[in-house]
Amino acid sequence: MTDQAPSAESDIPGKPTSASRTTLSHIMTHNDTNLLGTVHGGVIMKLVDDAAGAVAGRHSGGPAVTASMDEMVFLEPVRVGDLVHVKAQVNWTGRTSMEVGVRVLAERWNESDPATQVGSAYLVFAAVDADGKPRMVPPVLPETERDKRRYQEAQIRPHPPAGPAPRDHGAAGEEGGGGVRGLRRAYRGLKRSAVHRHPTSSPVTTPNSP
Numbered sequence: 001m002t003d004q005a006p007s008a009e010s011d012i013p014g015k016p017t018s019a020s021r022t023t024l025s026h027i028m029t030h031n032d033t034n035l036l037g038t039v040h041g042g043v044i045m046k047l048v049d050d051a052a053g054a055v056a057g058r059h060s061g062g063p064a065v066t067a068s069m070d071e072m073v074f075l076e077p078v079r080v081g082d083l084v085h086v087k088a089q090v091n092w093t094g095r096t097s098m099e100v101g102v103r104v105l106a107e108r109w110n111e112s113d114p115a116t117q118v119g120s121a122y123l124v125f126a127a128v129d130a131d132g133k134p135r136m137v138p139p140v141l142p143e144t145e146r147d148k149r150r151y152q153e154a155q156i157r158p159h160p161p162a163g164p165a166p167r168d169h170g171a172a173g174e175e176g177g178g179g180v181r182g183l184r185r186a187y188r189g190l191k192r193s194a195v196h197r198h199p200t201s202s203p204v205t206t207p208n209s210p
């Protein structure tokens, strides 16, 4: 695995995970509720996309668009008055894409207990230029053991290979590509066909554990 090497197709220097990691905090109000009186999942998803987008923009040094949002998990209800913290960081980088991992925590308005994890998600952002075309991103340089674990998990998320997979961006213009990139493409293809076959089925989810 050449996780800390610059992209084979660019000499953009890497950036450490901490350079773009961020937390977005928001107090939930009555405007955020669903019919049950708890906070609407879409409100949380907007915060997740906002925080992840901020991280992707900071990491890539310019605009980035959401390409996919995977494995959004809601673990506990969020209530009016709760202080919600959305913590996001780049877990993995490809050539022009970045996987951003997000954890959602809630501090209950009426308790002094530590914040509870109420959700998590993985998003892929593509860095784009002024014409909306994908542009190269700096490789992320995982720093802590946790960053390194998340990087490795992101690499194998599409289809865990039997052993450590080399980082492979595939040849330019190559259909499918090899290595991790090829696996990611294959995974997306499988997901798309699964959604067509079972439009209402949701993917198996795994919380973005601390």
Ligand SMILES: CC(C)(COP(=O)(O)OP(=O)(O)OC[C@H]1O[C@@H](n2cnc3c(N)ncnc32)[C@H](O)[C@@H]1OP(=O)(O)O)[C@@H](O)C(=O)NCCC(=O)NCCS
Binding pocket: 065, 066, 067, 068, 093, 094, 095, 096, 097, 098, 124, 125, 126, 128, 132, 133, 134, 181, 184, 188
């Ligand atoms: C995302 C987007 C820029 C990709 O453009 P494209 O012409 O398909 O370019 P590519 O196929 O080269 O994809 C660019 C990168 O995004 C990744 N990507 C594209 N679609 C993806 C998806 N659905 N899930 C995960 N990654 C994806 C590719 O793997 C590639 O990554 P890499 O360069 O690191 O290997 C384009 O589809 C787009 O603009 N989508 C709309 C984005 C948007 O409006 N988001 C807001 C949501 S409403």
